[in-house]
Amino acid sequence: MADDSENRVWTLAQRPTGTPDDDCFELETRTIPTPAAGEALVRARYLSVDPYMRGRMRAGESYAEPWEVGAPLQGGVVGEVAEPNGTAFETGDLVVGNLAWADYAAAPAHELTPVDVGDLPVSTALGALGMPGRTAYFGTREVAKPQPGDTMVVSAAAGAVGSVVGQLAKMAGARVVGTAGSEEKVEWLHDLGFDAAINYRAQDDYDAALADVAPEGVDVYFDNVGGPITDAVFDHLNTDARVAVCGQIALYNAEERPTGPRKLGKLVETRARVEGFLVSDFSARFEAATADLRRWVTDGDLSYRETVTEGLERAPEAFLGLFEGENVGKQVVKVS
Amino acid sequence: MADDSENRVWTLAQRPTGTPDDDCFELETRTIPTPAAGEALVRARYLSVDPYMRGRMRAGESYAEPWEVGAPLQGGVVGEVAEPNGTAFETGDLVVGNLAWADYAAAPAHELTPVDVGDLPVSTALGALGMPGRTAYFGTREVAKPQPGDTMVVSAAAGAVGSVVGQLAKMAGARVVGTAGSEEKVEWLHDLGFDAAINYRAQDDYDAALADVAPEGVDVYFDNVGGPITDAVFDHLNTDARVAVCGQIALYNAEERPTGPRKLGKLVETRARVEGFLVSDFSARFEAATADLRRWVTDGDLSYRETVTEGLERAPEAFLGLFEGENVGKQVVKVS
Structure with a gap:
């Protein structure tokens, strides 16, 4: 001190x-x-x-x-x-x-x-009641927009944003699958009510892992990580899927410009929409978002x-x- | 015969x-x-x-x-x-x-x-009055949605779809830039009223070429080609840009899964939206589209x-x- x-x-x-x-x-x-x-x-x-x-x-x-x-x-x-x-x-x-x-x-x-x-x-x-909570709030409700019955994948699901996203998606009636990097995180995702969770560090085949937890494909993807996990999810997108791009942490430390498979053709096939967003664009509505998040946490509907x-x-x-x-x-x- | x-x-x-x-x-x-x-x-x-x-x-x-x-x-x-x-x-x-x-x-x-x-x-x-014309019609009006003052880039602009897209974007009040693969095509784009056109085969630096013809960045991109041209356009996207993905001809013959720079981070920065579409999704409205296209061609407002x-x-x-x-x-x- x-x-x-x-x-x-x-x-x-x-x-x-x-x-x-x-x-x-x-x-x-x-x-x-x-x-x-x-x-x-x-x-x-x-x-x-x-x-x-x-x-x-x-x-x-x-x-x-x-x-x-x-x-x-x-x-x-x-x-x-x-x-x-x-x-x-x-x-x-x-x-x-x-x-x-x-x-x-x-x-x-x-x-x-x-x-x-x-x-x-x-x-x-x-x-949960600050920037990450609001990012989850607007990203889920205004960009990703999970609907009842949708299968939604959340990457970095045990992070500050992803953990709130998954719970909001459950509130919206979606079936929610999270990806995270440890067994401890996967256990927490189950505690939060996620329907399935993948410890990506224990997988050598993301494609097969996704096919297992999302056998009917992916209607909504909330992306916090980018890179190979995102590549795999794209291959499972359903018709009219929505992808909300929030972060790309897997790429932030790359010094060379990262490369990966070209995925735009998949968007034509599925008519999917991919949209980046920044929470700051919703600043006029921060108070209302915080009030909702506070109420949900206080009432025990949202864990953090x-x-x-x-x-x-x-x-x-x-x-x-x-x-x-x-x-x-x-x-x-x-x-x- | x-x-x-x-x-x-x-x-x-x-x-x-x-x-x-x-x-x-x-x-x-x-x-x-x-x-x-x-x-x-x-x-x-x-x-x-x-x-x-x-x-x-x-x-x-x-x-x-x-x-x-x-x-x-x-x-x-x-x-x-x-x-x-x-x-x-x-x-x-x-x-x-x-x-x-x-x-x-x-x-x-x-x-x-x-x-x-x-x-x-x-x-x-x-x-112009068939599948390519309708693809241009719905892709421009329902997906790309150019607005007055927007800068819009159209790839494969001298093709069956792109040539109609560019003219519809001009009707909508956008500033329109086309990419094409020969001087003859570039000349035709000028005849069609495109504000600028790039012969990509004569360029070794797409980035510089785009900076030249779209100095204020790209608000709308109608993509027929994919690959390096699309990579370059993504780097010029403005805030809230829209990308309509219609085709990816540059990749269709690739036997290995094509790779390229990862661009999703750019979508976060710009809050841009990328959307694939298929003309068949608009089949209920084909008659109206054909009627519009026929009238425009007949009246000389649309060339083909x-x-x-x-x-x-x-x-x-x-x-x-x-x-x-x-x-x-x-x-x-x-x-x-």
């Missing part, structure tokens, strides 16, 4: 080539920032690490702003207001925002959102898990673990 | 490996079929050869029934009723149907459609070209030429 005057801040030491490692991160000790006019000072409690952040490690334009070498890393943080500094917040208010990976960060008040998790743990503001890494100093380890599939459910870092 | 009692019939001699050649086709002399009850006998005038037929040369399930080795090849034929045989047709009625590549074929009356090309050449029933190969005996040559890009506009075979 930082002492009263110190502020530990993770910065980007260098951009990675291929799979990032510890050399990309540097923990600096800086002074606690003084909030400017209109800014509040926030003390971090939990920090979110998410696969999409791999894109922010690259230079150049993408949908998320690149992290800059030498500058603090940023991401979802839930914390408490340490100095309202004349903003509408009060000391101790719980807020969530896109803040530095640090003990303390100052941010404009309009970029901080009061935490609205009700009686649930504040960390859920980064998970968190993998908590203790200590800001271990944030890179938590982030790098995402690419090894070490997390079950939402990976967060407990800062204080 | 056949004499009065002979019927020349093209059969599938063997399935191709890779690019098909003459050895796949055999011209047999059979007797003119006797129509069964409910069937009419049709004398072929024009025969359609289309890229999708490459799929019919393979064994196994697809959206089009496979041709069988030793059996007559089939496809779109326009001809005249030679023997009504008690059906509602009269001798000499012009009809279109899915018939054998032959001088004469018998078919159930309900599978024959009166030709409705008005004063236009009957061959247009296989092209045909590449006519003379003689049933040259049908395989006409078909194989499709994969070399030898046709401009619709490739037909004049039988009689």
Whole structure:
């Protein structure tokens, strides 16, 4: 923990080539920032690490702003207001925002959102009730749109997004199949009500595994991973199938442009639709989504898990673990 | 030409490996079929050869029934009723149907459609007013949906489908860019009102060529080819772009499963939608489509070209030429 005057801040030491490692991160000790006019000072409690952040490690334009070498890393943080500094917040208010990976960060008040998790743990503001939960919510309901009787496949189904997607698809009446990378995850998927689950690390033939769990083909696919699992699912798409592309974690560390089988012909045969989406496009409806997610979790209709890494100093380890599939459910870092 | 009692019939001699050649086709002399009850006998005038037929040369399930080795090849034929045989047709009625590549074929009356090309050449029933025209019509209006101000790219733009797509997109107010494989085709695209055209055979850098003709990116892509041209277009997709996948001719002769760059991540970044379609899904609306197409051609709002190969005996040559890009506009075979 930082002492009263110190502020530990993770910065980007260098951009990675291929799979990032510890050399990309540097923990600096800086002074606690003084909030400017209109800014509040926030003390971090939990920090979110998410696969999409791999894109922010690259230079150049993408949908998320690149992290800059030498500058603090940023991401979802839930914390408490340490100095309202004349903003509408009060000391101790719980807020969530896109803040530095640090003990303390100052941010404009309009970029901080009061935490609205009700009686649930504040960390859920980064998970089931936060960006991953909303990504699942809009991706399932607005893009993938599972219907009663559909067979839906969810990749990385034991992750923060996939675990919510699968449960929402069950609520919608679909038969849901998940893919995940360990027996422990597969067991959790069964606990969540998934109709079937594949431990892809125990398979050498994804095609046969899919034929086994989805004998009538795939009507809906929610893709978090890309690569060979996605290739296999495409071969099982039914007529008029829908594919929601949320993430491609299997490809994020590739240095060469990844290649794979060309699948567009399959779309003609099946008249399938493949659509990418970003949760930020639905920002006008975030409050309603959070309210639904909170109610479902509170009522026991929606389960979640968190993998908590203790200590800001271990944030890179938590982030790098995402690419090894070490997390079950939402990976967060407990800062204080 | 056949004499009065002979019927020349093209059969599938063997399935191709890779690019098909003459050895796949055999011209047999059979007797003119006797129509069964409910069937009419049709004398072929024009025969359609289309890229999708490459799929019919393979064994196994697809959206089009496979041709069988030793059996007559089939496809779109326009001809005249030679023997009504008690059906509602009269001798000499012009009809279109899915018939054998032959001088004469018998078919159930309900599978024959009166030709409705008005004063236009009957061959247009296989092209601008037939399956390719309708494919363009529904693919453009129901799948690609170009809007005023959109930049739309059409691949194989000088083909039977692409040439109509581009003109319909211009009607819809889009800025239209075509790709084609010769200077002659590029010139025709300019004549048709395309805003720009790329002769891909004269390019070694598709990416730079696209940046040149679509400096503001691509809002809509109508894909007839797949492969490297499509890869390049994907890299230029704008936010919320739509891709209508109609055909993948660049891949049809591949014996190994073709590979290419993985592009799903681009869909997340752009929130683009990629959708395959088959014209047959719109069959309930074919009459209305044909009526629109006929009116536009008659009024001079829609231009078409045909590449006519003379003689049933040259049908395989006409078909194989499709994969070399030898046709401009619709490739037909004049039988009689």
